[in-house]
Amino acid sequence: MVIDLDKCTGCQACTVACKEENNVPHGSPEEQRKRREIYWHKMIAVTQGKYPRVHTELIPMPCMHCDQAPCVTVCPAKATYRREDGIIVQDFRRCIGCKYCMVACPYGARSFNNKEQEKKEYHRRDSPPDRSVWGQWPFPTRTHGVVEKCTFCFHRIDQGVKEGKKIGIEVVPACVEDCPAMARSFGDLDDASSEVSRLLSSRSWIRLREDLDTKCKVYYLLK
Amino acid sequence: MRLSYTPIEFRSRDFYILSAILIALTIAGFSCFVISYLQGHQVLGTSNAIPWGMAIIITIYLIGLSAGSLILSSLTYVFGKEEYRLISRISVFLAVVLIFGAMVGISLDLGRPEKIWRLFIFFVLNNMRSMFAVNGILYGGYFAICLIYLGVIFAEKPKLTKKIGILAMIWAALVHMGTGAIFGFIAARPIFYSSIKPFEFVAAAMASGLALLIIVVIFAFKFAKRKFKKEPFFSLGKLLLAFIVILAVLVFIDKLTHLYSPHREPTVWLLTGPFSSIFWGLQVGCAYIIPILLLSHPRFKKRIGGLIVASFLVVIGIFFERFTLVIPATAHPMPFYPGKIEGMWGEVGHFPLTAIELLTSLGIFAITGLLFILGLKHLELLPIIERKEPIPASEERNG
C-alpha cells in the first residue's frame, strides 16, 4: 500500500471506513482512557517545532503487513502468518490470545478483544465463501480473547480474484476506496505496471521504523 | 552421615490455618479466573498498551524459581557434594510444584485458555521460530523430566539419578534461557531487546531459586521441629552472594548497553521516570545491594537470621525485577515517527492492579504453596539427621 501524505487531508475517513467495513467495535471514554479501544486503522499526529514554526504530520497507519513481520515470527500457534500474496493473516480460530504478537509489533497495529463485543444493526453478516478461510473470517464479530488487526480487506481481495477483477484498480481495501483525497493506492509491488510501483519509482518514499528492518509494505510519500 | 527422609507430620493448628488460607486463596483465585474467562480480560489491568500483566510476571518468576531450584539439586546428585544433600530432595520437589504453578499462570494469561493445548502440538501446529513455541517444548519436557527425576530420587538409584540429574540441570538452564529469549528477541521494545537476556534470566533464576530454597528449607525444618546443620546454609549463602553478584553485573551491563543510542529513551525513562523508585529501590536495592552487603558482612553472614533476611530480600527483589522488565517495556510509547506523538498514541500506558487480577495472582501463589506443603506432609522430602556427632571421613564417602 502506498499512502501519499501530500494528498492526504487528515480527515480520518479511512479509520471510519475500516470500522464500518470490518465490524470493528467502537469503544467508550472509559476504554480510551484505559487504552482498550480497538483500532484496525489509526491516524497519529506527530508534532515538531515551536510556535510559530510548528509542523504536525498526520500519519494514517494500517497494519504494515511486513514481509519480515515480527508478529509472524513470534506467534506460537501459527495464528498469524504470511500468505503467499503477502497479506499477514490473522486466524481467530487458532489464536490463543497470548498477546505475544501485540508485544512484538512495532507499529501498535494489533488490538485485543477483552470483552464480547455488542452486535450492531449495521454490522455485516457475510458468510465465509469456503472452508479455507473459516478461521480468518472476521464477520460478524470476533470472540473475546483473541487479537485482531487490519487484514487489507482480504475478503474483498479474494472475492475480486475469484471474479477475475483487477486488484488495485477494481478491488481495493475499504480505506483505499473511501479515501476522499484518493491519497492511498493498493496493488502488487511485483507488478511493474501497477500504480504502487509507479508511485514508488517516481517519488521519494519512507517506511516507518526502518531501523527495525521489518520490510513493511506500507510506503509513505512525503509532502 | 546418614540421612533418612520422612514426611512431616503437621498437626499443629498453625498448619491448618495456613492450609485454610491457602485453600481459600486458591478458590478465590480460581473464581476470579472463571470471571475473567467469562467476561474477558476487561476485568484485568491489561490493555492494548500493556498487553502483559501480572500473570506473565508471575509465570516467568515461578519458572525462574523452579529452574534455579532444580539446578541447585545437582550440587548433590551430579557433583556429589554431600553437605547439600539435605536440601536436594526438597529442591526437586519445589521445582515440580513451581513449574506447575507457572503453567497455571500461563493459562491464566491466555485470552482463550481452552486452546492451551495448541501450544503442545510441536512442529505441526506450532511455529517453531517463535520462542514461545520453543518454550512449549522446553516446559513440557521440563515437567516430565522433573517428575522422572523425582521418581528416580525416591527410588534411591544414585547412578541413574546422576544421569537424569545432568539432563535436568542442562534442561533447566535451557528452560530459563528460553524464557529470557522470549523477551530478548523482541526488537520493538528496547528494554527487552538484548542478547544477554537469556543469561540474565538464568542468573536471576539461580539467585532467586537459591534464596527461596534457603528460606523454604529452613522454615520447613523449623516447622517440623527438626534439627539441622547450619554450615551448609552458610556455604549456600556464599553461593547466593556469588549468584547475586553475577546477576547484578549482567543487569548492569544490559542497562548500560541500553543507555547508548539507539533507542535509549525507554531505558532512561525506566531509570528516571515513574518506575525508577521500583527499579532502584526494590530491584537494585532489595535484590542486589542489601543482600550483597548482608552476605558479605562478617557479622551477618554467619547468622541464620542474616541469611534469611538476605534471602527474603532477594526473593522479593527478583519478583520486582521481573515486574520492571515486563511493564515499563510495554508502557513506554513506541516512536512510530520522529517528533512528539500527540494524545493516546504517545502516552505512557497505565497498569492499574484490579482486584480480580490481584486475587488471581495470589491464587497462583496459593496453589503452589498448597501443593508444596501437602508434599511436605505426605512425601518423604525433609531429612532427619540421625547422628549429630562428626562422622569419620570413610563413612562420609559411603553416604
Add this chain to the structure above:
Amino acid sequence: MDRRTFLKLSALTGAALGLNRVISPPSAMSSSAPLQIKPQKMTEVKWMNTSCLNCSARCGIRVRVINGQAVKITGNPFSLTSEGKACPRAHIGLQVLYDSERIGLPLKRRNREKGRGIDPQWVPISWDQALTEMANRLKSLREIAQAHKLLLFYGLNTRSAEDMISRFAEAFGTPNLISGNGLDEESEKSGNWMADGHYESCAYDLDRTQYLLLFGADLLESGKPLSRFLRKWGKLRREKPNRAKMIMIHPRYSVTAAKSDEWIPIHPGTDAALAMAIANVIIAEDLYDKNFLHHWTAGFDLYKKLVLGHYSPRAVSKITGIPSETIHRIAMEFAQVKPAIALRGRGAINWPEGSYTSYAIFCLNALVGSIDVPGGIIYQEHPRYKDLPPFAEDPIARKGKAQPFLDFRGTEKFSNAKVVTNQVPESISKNIPYPIEMAIGFNCNFNMSAPGAGRWDEALKKIPYYVHISPFVSEMALCADLILPSTTYLEEWGYDHSPPGSGFAEARIKQPVVKPYGEAKSPTDILFSLAKRMGGSVEKSFDHMGEDSEGFVKLRTSALMPWKEFLARGVWTGPEYKYRKYDRIFNTPSKKFEFFSGNLRSLLIKMGRRPEEDLNYLPHYEEANFLGEKESYPFILHPYQPLMTLENGSQNYPWAQEIFLPMHGIGWANLVEINSETAWRLKLKDREEVWVESPFGKIKARVKFSEGLHPQVVAIACGQGHYSYGRWQKGIGVNPNGLLGVDFDRISGQAVFFNTRVKIYKA
C-alpha cells in the same frame, strides 16, 4: 448459503436484536415497533443511491442494504461534485440511523416546568392526537388573525423539506421563518453581494486553480461541501502537472493549516487589514489584472486610494502581527501564480465587521482577475425544479406577512440581513416587535450551536406552545411541549443540492433505504398531514403537490430527469459551467464588479439613511469590538468546528467521538487549547483541569499545551457538552458557545463567534 443456515442466521439476528432491546435500558421514548427485517428466501443485497445530511453539504452517497439493514455507506460515483467520494461523516450515518436512543412516537410534555435538569416527563401519544393538537393551535392563531405570531425554526433539513416549510409559512401567513444560516456564513454572502450583487457563498473552480490563500478557512474540516474539498485537495496536490500551493492564515494551526504549505498565524479579527495590505502590494507592484479591472469593475480608483493610503504592509504588520516581509511575499505569490483564489472562512468573517472583511478578501480575487474564470471564483448554478402551483393566500396570511420581522432583518439594525438567527431569543424575551404564541422547530439545535446558548433556553421557556421535530430529544427539544419524531435522512424522500459548490448544478435524490424507525415521519410528510388538518387556504396550498413526500419529490424533480433514472443514478447533473459571463453576472448598479458598493449605498439610501462617507461602501478594516475588558480577560476565545462534529444536532455517535480531535490524538472530550508559552507563564500544567471564564459564563475542562496557537488565543472545539440525551455524548466535554457573548455583523446579521474575551485559571 442454504436455507437452514439462513434461517438460523436470521433467527440469531432477530434474537440478537431482541436481546439488544432487552439489555438497553427501557424508556418511554423508545418505539414499540422493532426494526423490520423482510422475510425472504434469499439474502437480499442491494445498493441504493441517496444523499447524506450529516452536514449542509448533502453529498451523494450509496448505501449497501442487506435484508433491510444498512451496513455500508460510500460515495455515489455519479456525483461529479465530489467525484464519487464521501467524507468521514457520511459513514457515520450508519450510527445516526441506528442510534438506539431515537424516539419512535410523538411525545407530549407533562411537566409544565421547563429548564435544564428538569425532567419533562414525556408521555408517548399517537400521531393523530399530536397533529390534531397542533392543528387546533395553529387554527386558533389564524382565527384571531395573529398568524405572524407563529415562529418557524429550521436547522439542517433537506431542500425539499425547506421548500415545504417556506410554503407553509407563506400559506399560513407568518414572516418569521428563521433558519440557522444566521449562525453560519451570512457575512460571506453579504460581502459578495456588496461586490457583485450575489447574496450567496462563492463556488470555486478547484480543478484548475494553482494557489489557495485561505483566510481562516478550515477547508478540510468545516468547509462545505466537504467531500468536494477533500477530493479536490488531493487532486490539486498531486494530480496536476504543477502542484498547487495552499497558504493558511489563521490564529490556529488546524488540520488544514498542517496540510497547507505555510501557516501564518494572525491576530484574531484582523484579516481585513491583511487583505487590504495584500491589495496594497499588488497594486503598488502593478501586478493586478488590468484587463479585467478596466473593463469589468467600477470604483477601483476610490479603492486604490484607500488601499495605498492606509494599508501599507508595515502598518498592517503592527495590526496583524505578521511580518511585513511575509505580507509582501504572499502578495507577490498570490498575484503571480495564476489562477489564484482567496477564500474566506468563519474564523475571518464571523466578526462584527464581517461583511467588510468578507468584501475586502473577495476583492483580492477581482484584483488578480480570478472572477468567473477557470481556476477562480465561480457562480453556483442551481437546479431548476418544477415550479409549484401558486399557493393560496387569504387576507389573514397577507396581514400576517406584512408584520415586521421578529429578527429585525432588513431594518436599520441589520440592514442587509436575510435572517438574524441569534436575535430571536432577545426578541422573544422582550416581546419585540410582538410576543410569539407558538413555534415549530425542524431539526435545529440552536441551544447548542448559537452564541449565548443559555438565552435560547429562557426564550423557548417563554413561548406558550413549542413543537420540536427531530429524531431524538436534542437540547432544543428539551424545551418543547410536543416532540414529533422525524426520520433521519436515510429513511425519507427528498431532493437536495449542495451549497456552493461546484459551479455546475447538481441535484441529488433522497430515498428511504430502510423502513423508518418506529413511527417516525419525514418533515415533508408531517407538513402534508398538518396542512390537511388546517383546512382553508393552507390546505389548498398543499393541493396538487404530490400528496406525500414521495409524490412531492417526484413532482419537483420531474423537470430535471425521468423519475426512474433519477432513482437509479441518484444525481442529476446540470449543464457544463460557462465562464466569463461578465455581461450578465453582476447584479450591481454599474453592472460590473464594484470595489465601491453601489448595492450597499442604494440599500442604505432606500432605508432612509443619508449617504454617509465613502468609507462605508468600500472594503476596509475596523478594529473589532471585543466583549470583555482586556485586563480582566486577557485571551480571545476561538471556538472551532472539527470535522467530526456532525451538524444534525447530536454527537451521540461513537465513531465520531473516538477520534474527535485528530491533531491531539484523543477523543471523547474537547480540550482548552492554549499556546504552550502562554500556559507556562500562567503556571499551568499540561492536561490539568482549568476554568475558562468569560463575562457571560464559565466552563471547566482540561488544558492542552499547543505550539499551534496564537499566544493570545484559547481554542475549544465545538460539538461537545451535550446535556439532553445520549449515552455517547451526554456529560462529555463542554460547549464553548455557552461562553460567547451576543454580537452581530450589523450589515448581514451574522452572529459573531470570535470576539469574546476569556480568562483562564486553575480549577
